[in-house]
Amino acid sequence: MRRTSSILSTGAYLPSRVLANAELEKMVETTNEWILSRTGIRERRIADEGEFTSDMGARAAEQAIELGGIDPKSIDLIICATCTPDTIFPSTACHIQHKIGATRAAAFDIQAACSGFLYALVTADQFISSGVYQTILVIGAEKLSSIVNWQDRNTCVLFGDGAGAVILQHRPGARGVLSFDLGADGAQTEILSIPAGGCRVPLTPEVLDQRLQFIQMSGKEVFKYAVNAMNRSAEESLEKAGCKPEQIRWFIPHQANQRIVDAVAQRMNVGLEHFVINLDRYGNTSAACMPIALHETNMAGKLDRGDLLLMVSFGGGLTWASTVLEW
Numbered sequence: 001m002r003r004t005s006s007i008l009s010t011g012a013y014l015p016s017r018v019l020a021n022a023e024l025e026k027m028v029e030t031t032n033e034w035i036l037s038r039t040g041i042r043e044r045r046i047a048d049e050g051e052f053t054s055d056m057g058a059r060a061a062e063q064a065i066e067l068g069g070i071d072p073k074s075i076d077l078i079i080c081a082t083c084t085p086d087t088i089f090p091s092t093a094c095h096i097q098h099k100i101g102a103t104r105a106a107a108f109d110i111q112a113a114c115s116g117f118l119y120a121l122v123t124a125d126q127f128i129s130s131g132v133y134q135t136i137l138v139i140g141a142e143k144l145s146s147i148v149n150w151q152d153r154n155t156c157v158l159f160g161d162g163a164g165a166v167i168l169q170h171r172p173g174a175r176g177v178l179s180f181d182l183g184a185d186g187a188q189t190e191i192l193s194i195p196a197g198g199c200r201v202p203l204t205p206e207v208l209d210q211r212l213q214f215i216q217m218s219g220k221e222v223f224k225y226a227v228n229a230m231n232r233s234a235e236e237s238l239e240k241a242g243c244k245p246e247q248i249r250w251f252i253p254h255q256a257n258q259r260i261v262d263a264v265a266q267r268m269n270v271g272l273e274h275f276v277i278n279l280d281r282y283g284n285t286s287a288a289c290m291p292i293a294l295h296e297t298n299m300a301g302k303l304d305r306g307d308l309l310l311m312v313s314f315g316g317g318l319t320w321a322s323t324v325l326e327w
């Protein structure tokens with residue numbers, strides 16, 4: 001029988017600074033009404049200048065460690081999902097390892113944009129099911145405010161900063177991750193990307209002038225692709241787990257846009273009351289969305305042992321990911 005992995009505890013961290021739509025009205029040509037009606041976002045959190053992805057990741061990790069009642073030195077592996085690393089290398093996971101004193105842990109980052117956390121969770125699940133590791137810290141952390149073009153109203157209204165974390169372990173009797181689906185379409189790299197800053201387009205004064213170091217997006221194309229990919233992936237994970245949508249207590253979708261969530265819910269024929277939504281308060285925090293939403297659901301006492309959850313995400317790459325897990 002497969003050695004299962006299940007979530008022992010969760011944690012999250014959101015910077016205290018709130019950037020509301022009204023403030024964005026003073027920065028770009030937009031209105032609260034436009035942002036709210038097209039996205040459902042009211043406000044987002046913005047990290048301080050000296051607060052980095054690893055700081056937020058470490059705060060979320062410390063909470064998960066405390067709630068799980070474990071010693072950081074018992075952690076075998078840290079996987080951090082992020083597309084806003086503190087440094088290209090060392091990995092953000094290494095920075096976090098030092099900050100939380102997890103001196104025994106191996107550490108690496110995963111980059112699958114907004115699908116990153118589920119890619120990381122599934123990777124951690126493999127290490128546990130193979131019997132190699134017992135305790136893994138999985139983090140999604142982002143400082144998207146550092147890669148947003150604050151002059152571009154098409155994108156700057158959408159994103160926010162934050163971090164979430166889970167401790168994954170094999171626990172006898174707990175079924176945990178039941179199924180997953182990961183996918184990518186590398187033919188669609190152009191519709192959501194940061195063109196410069198890698199070896200393809202090195203940073204030069206001209207490139208910086210063109211603001212190519214920031215997120216570029218074809219919103220409408222991404223929207224359509226997101227709805228289709230999230231639906232397909234969710235169905236795939238449900239089928240692999242042998243579950244019907246009506247057995248799922250909580251659907252945790254990527255928190256990109258309320259209209260994307262509405263369309264996914266409608267196609268799955270599931271009422272919105274079964275969907276966890278916090279995008280109105282945090283916007284899209286990319287790889288951090290899933291663990292933050294999971295942690296808030298957990299802290300609200302809305303998770304009982306045996307509950308089935310479906311988490312489904314979508315992001316640049318393009319990538320998508322989903323999992324059905326038993327709490």
Ligand SMILES: CC(C)(COP(=O)(O)OP(=O)(O)OC[C@H]1O[C@@H](n2cnc3c(N)ncnc32)[C@H](O)[C@@H]1OP(=O)(O)O)[C@@H](O)C(=O)NCCC(=O)NCCS
Pocket residue numbers: 029030031034035038039114153154155157217218219220222223226256257284314315316
């Ligand atoms: C970005 C998004 C909200 C735009 O909504 P939309 O319904 O596609 O937008 P519309 O086509 O109705 O409107 C576009 C118009 O609004 C304008 N607009 C864009 N952002 C605006 C803003 N913040 N305020 C006011 N107007 C804005 C555009 O310039 C465009 O104007 P034009 O028609 O004169 O060129 C939507 O496409 C979206 O959410 N896409 C997915 C993005 C996403 O989730 N990315 C991350 C994936 S992980």
